[in-house]
Amino acid sequence: MTRPVAETIVNFSGTARRVLAPNPSPARLEGTNSFLLQAPGSRSVVVVDPGPSDSAHLDRLCSAGRVELILITHRHSDHVEAMNELADRTGAPVRAKAGEFCRDADPLGDGEVIRAAGIRILSLDTPGHTGDSVCFQLPDDRVVVPGGGEFGVVLTGDTVLGRGSTAISPHGGGTIGDFLRSLKKLERLGGMVGLPGHGSLIPDLAATCERQSLRRRERLTQMVAFLDGLGVPLSTDDETVALIVDHFNAGLDPALRRAAEASARAQLIHLVEENDAAQRALEES
Ligand SMILES: [Zn+2]
Structure with missing residues (x-):
């Protein structure tokens, strides 16, 4: 049209x-x-x-x-x-x-x-x-x-x-x-x-x-708490990404699932990097 x-x-x-x-x-x-x-x-x-x-x-x-x-x-x-x-x-x-x-x-x-x-x-x-x-x-x-x-x-x-x-x-x-x-x-x-x-x-x-x-920073904190509560280690693997999307994007339009997964993965990559950096700082101190 x-x-x-x-x-x-x-x-x-x-x-x-x-x-x-x-x-x-x-x-x-x-x-x-x-x-x-x-x-x-x-x-x-x-x-x-x-x-x-x-x-x-x-x-x-x-x-x-x-x-x-x-x-x-x-x-x-x-x-x-x-x-x-x-x-x-x-x-x-x-x-x-x-x-x-x-x-x-x-x-x-x-x-x-x-x-x-x-x-x-x-x-x-x-x-x-x-x-x-x-x-x-x-x-x-x-x-x-x-x-x-x-x-x-x-x-x-x-x-x-x-x-x-x-x-x-x-x-x-x-x-x-x-x-x-x-x-x-x-x-x-x-x-x-x-x-x-x-x-x-x-x-x-x-x-x-x-x-x-x-809002992004709050979400990052919530993700850490959520995975912590489940006893799931921080990781960027597919299962962890799916867990995050299912929990934080419940009721999502299926057309947006892939974009949500990509965003969840980006957030997990960020958290893993922050975690690794904190670990290194601890080891060096
Ligand atoms: Zn774009």
């Missing part, structure tokens, strides 16, 4: 517009958010995350002006699948943290300021969801929140979603330790709204990051 353009393209801020891709699922919420960035009056545009290979979606991405640059928040296919198609169609270079997702351009540097489509885009390394996850801050943009003053704008990819918690993807190089550090990095940016890769605008990014980080 084709949705009217008015529903799929939303002006989130002065320079960023969301173009919702038609790929909803339990993990992807309403679908992938691609973004168009451009200064008011600019003839060219930056596309962040081309999304799935869907011709109507690509038509929308190409409708706002000449595509000058394509940016990638991370390696997952629901964000990069249409990358080559869009690059072929527009001739625009593609930039990502991982070299394998770049075309005719260099990988993104942490803290690098990109100038395109009349605006500045600050690339921030935020590994954790995957090893190559980045966020894009828009220093020229402000959002006025009714009763809440002016906020800066950050595109968060899948590092922080519009709702629910981010899955950690060990296969994509994601780790809990990196993820918690990245949440802290975003929290320190202060008054920002987040424009996520899935879901709608995050009104107070710092508060959301703090809450999520607290």
